[in-house]
Amino acid sequence: MTVFVDPDFSPDALRQSLYDGNLIVLTRLPAVSDLVDYAREQLAELFSPHDPEHAHEHFGPPEMAKMLGVWKPAFIHSDRSKKLVCEIITQAGLPAEHTHYDVPKPRTSFPVGHLTTGVAFAFPWHRDVWYSAPAQQLNWWMPVFAARPDNSMSFDLPSFGQAVPNTSDAFDYYRNNASRLTTAAQVTKEVQARPGAVDHAPAHDLVVLPSPGSILLFSGAQLHTSIPNTSGRARYSIDFRTVDARDLAEGRGAPLADVHCTGTSIRDFHNVADGSAFNEDLVVRLFGAPPPDAMLVFAGPGSDEDG
Ligand SMILES: [Fe+2]
Numbered sequence: 001m002t003v004f005v006d007p008d009f010s011p012d013a014l015r016q017s018l019y020d021g022n023l024i025v026l027t028r029l030p031a032v033s034d035l036v037d038y039a040r041e042q043l044a045e046l047f048s049p050h051d052p053e054h055a056h057e058h059f060g061p062p063e064m065a066k067m068l069g070v071w072k073p074a075f076i077h078s079d080r081s082k083k084l085v086c087e088i089i090t091q092a093g094l095p096a097e098h099t100h101y102d103v104p105k106p107r108t109s110f111p112v113g114h115l116t117t118g119v120a121f122a123f124p125w126h127r128d129v130w131y132s133a134p135a136q137q138l139n140w141w142m143p144v145f146a147a148r149p150d151n152s153m154s155f156d157l158p159s160f161g162q163a164v165p166n167t168s169d170a171f172d173y174y175r176n177n178a179s180r181l182t183t184a185a186q187v188t189k190e191v192q193a194r195p196g197a198v199d200h201a202p203a204h205d206l207v208v209l210p211s212p213g214s215i216l217l218f219s220g221a222q223l224h225t226s227i228p229n230t231s232g233r234a235r236y237s238i239d240f241r242t243v244d245a246r247d248l249a250e251g252r253g254a255p256l257a258d259v260h261c262t263g264t265s266i267r268d269f270h271n272v273a274d275g276s277a278f279n280e281d282l283v284v285r286l287f288g289a290p291p292p293d294a295m296l297v298f299a300g301p302g303s304d305e306d307g
Contacts, residue, residue, distance in 0.1 A: 001021050001022055001023070001157040001158075001160065002017075002022045002023075003022070003023045003024075003025065003206075003208060004017065004022060004023070004024045004025070005024075005025045005027065006025070006026060006027055006028060007024060009024075010093075011093045011094050011095060014092070014093065014094075014217075015094075015138065015244055015247060015252075016252070018138055018217055018218060018219045018254070019135075019136075019219055019247075019252065019253055019254045020254075021157065021160035021161060021219065021221075021222070021254070023155070023157075023208060023216065023217070023218050023222075024216070024217040024218075025208065025210050025214055025215070025216050025217075026092055026214065026215050026217065027210070027211075027213070027214040029088055029091040029092060029215065030087075030091065031084050031087035031088040031091050032088055032142055032213055032214065032215045033212075033213040034084050034087070035081065035084040035085070035088065035104070035142070035238060036142060036143075036144055036212050036213055036238075038080060038081070038084065039075070039106060039144045039236065039238055040052075040144060040145075042071065042075060043055075043144070043236060046067060046071050047059075047067075052145070052234065052236065053145055053233040053234050053236075054233065054234070055234055056110045056111060056114045056234050061114060064110070064114070068108060071106075072105075072106055075104075075106050076103050076104060076105060076106070077103060081103070081104050082103060082104075084104075085101055085103070085104050085240050086101065086272045088140065088215065089101060089242060089272055090272065092217075094242065094244070094272075096271075096272040096273040097271070097272075097273045098244055098245050098246050099242050099243075099244055099245070099271070099272045100242065100243045100244075100245060100269035100270055100271050100272070100277075100278065101240060101241065101242045101243075101269060101270065101272055102240055102241045102242075102265075102268045102269050102270075103240065103268075104238050104239065104240040105238065105239055105240065106144075106236065106237070106238050107235075107236070107237045107238070107239065108234060108235070108236055109151055109152075109226060109229045109234065109235040109237075110229060110234050110235075111151075111229045111230065111231065111232055111233070111234070112228050112229055112230055123194070123196075123224075123225060123226045124194070124196035124197065124200075124225055124226075125156065125164075125196055125197035125200040125202075125223055125224070125225040126166075126194075126195055126196050126197065126223070126224070126225065127166075127220065127221050127222065127223055127224075127258075127259075128220035128221075128241075129220050129221045129254070129256055129259050130166055130167075130168035130171060130195035130196075130258075130259060130260075130261055131168075131171060131173070131176075131195060131261065131265070132171065132172075132173035132176075132261050132262070132263045132264050132265045133220040133241070133265050134220070134243055134248060134253065134264065134265070134266050135220075135221065135253030135254050135255075135256050136243045136244055136247045136248045136252070136253040136254075137219070137220030137221075137241050137242070137243055137265075138217055138218070138219060138220065138241060138242045138243070139217065139218050139219070139220055139222075139239055139240075139241055140215055140216070140217055140239060140240050140241070140242065141153075141210075141215065141216045141217075141218070141237060141238075141239040142210065142212070142213075142214065142215040142216070142237060142238050142239070143209075143210065143211075143212050143235070143236070143237050144212060144236035144237060144238060145212060145233075145235075145236060146209075146211065146212060147209045147210070147235060147237065148209070148231045148233070148235070149207050149209065149227070150227060150229065150230045150231045151227060151229040151230070151231040151233065151235040152207060152209060152227055152235060152237075153207070153224050153225060153226050153227060154205040154206065154207050154224060154225050154227055155205060155206045155207075155208070155218070155222055155223065155224045156200070156202040156204075156205050156206075156223040156224070156225075157206055157222070158202070158204070159202065159223045160219075160221065160222060160223065160254075160255075161221075161254075161255040161257055162257055162258075163257040163258040164197050164200060164223060164257075164258055165197065165198040165199070165200075165258075166195060166196060166197045166198060166258055166260070167195050167196055167198065168195040168258070168259060168260045168261040169260035169261070170193050170195065171193050171195045171261040171262070172193075172261065172262045172263050173261065173262070173263025173264060173265055174263045174290060174291070174294035174295050174296060175193075175263075175295075176193060176263075177295040177296070177297065177298045177299070178295045179193070180298055195261060197223065200223075202223075205225075207227070219254040220241065220254070221253075221254035221255065221256060241269070242269075243266065243269050245271070245278070248266070248278070248282075248286070249282065263287075263290065263294070264283070264286075264287040266278055266283055266286075266287065267283065267296050267297050268297055268298075
């Protein structure tokens with residue numbers, strides 16, 4: 001496995017490299033800095049006059065959950081966020097007409113002992129494909145302020161493509177959409193189904209810290225975890241996902257060694273060029289017909305936290 005920084009890859013080679021388990025950091029995309037600046041402005045306003053990295057020293061968990069429960073959906077669905085995400089994708093060289101994306105999610109990680117459930121849940125070792133992401137999903141992750149080894153996330157690269165015991169059999173995407181309606185109200189107790197690895201303790205893990213303005217790309221099949229935040233500072237990051245329509249239709253993607261969940265998140269993705277969703281006939285052919293009463297996409301005002 002390799003961590004590439006600004007590799008000279010064609011768009012096809014870039015995606016294949018990620019499907020093969022490599023990590024890629026891109027440091028030269030102007031739209032990444034623009035999205036980071038936008039998030040910083042919004043956080044400064046939200047927590048004014050306090051420094052967002054120290055906001056947890058001024059707001060208790062219930063108040064923080066309420067503030068983030070309002071701000072996160074507004075950021076996620078703002079036209080500016082979506083426009084900048086589309087610019088990041090095209091500046092990275094991926095073709096708009098073949099690339100579908102999901103809305104950007106701001107994530108918050110507060111120091112241990114503060115808000116760590118609901119809107120600020122810390123994920124255990126997991127693969128996003130255990131949360132019904134397709135094998136073609138690419139994750140794009142960027143820090144809003146300088147990320148640190150004691151407040152970011154970690155990868156277990158040697159487990160890529162290897163079966164790891166996990167609880168993904170308890171996860172169904174459509175049922176989870178229904179239960180997410182209540183996430184923002186959770187302050188002290190975690191009630192959603194959260195697939196994770198069972199007793200996973202890798203001998204070596206890898207932390208990659210792109211600077212603000214850089215972005216880290218990895219396959220949704222990578223095994224990764226949130227690092228419990230002992231830095232004293234709140235960590236803010238933004239991530240979004242993409243799927244290449246040709247790779248989806250033709251079955252090119254990352255290996256799925258240990259995926260036992262049901263349902264698919266594929267209907268969350270929309271085309272960069274024209275905003276269209278994937279054709280439902282194709283979705284049913286690839287993933288099967290959903291139950292008649294399934295909540296196919298999340299339809300509520302909650303916090304949009306997921307894998
Ligand atoms: Fe994840």
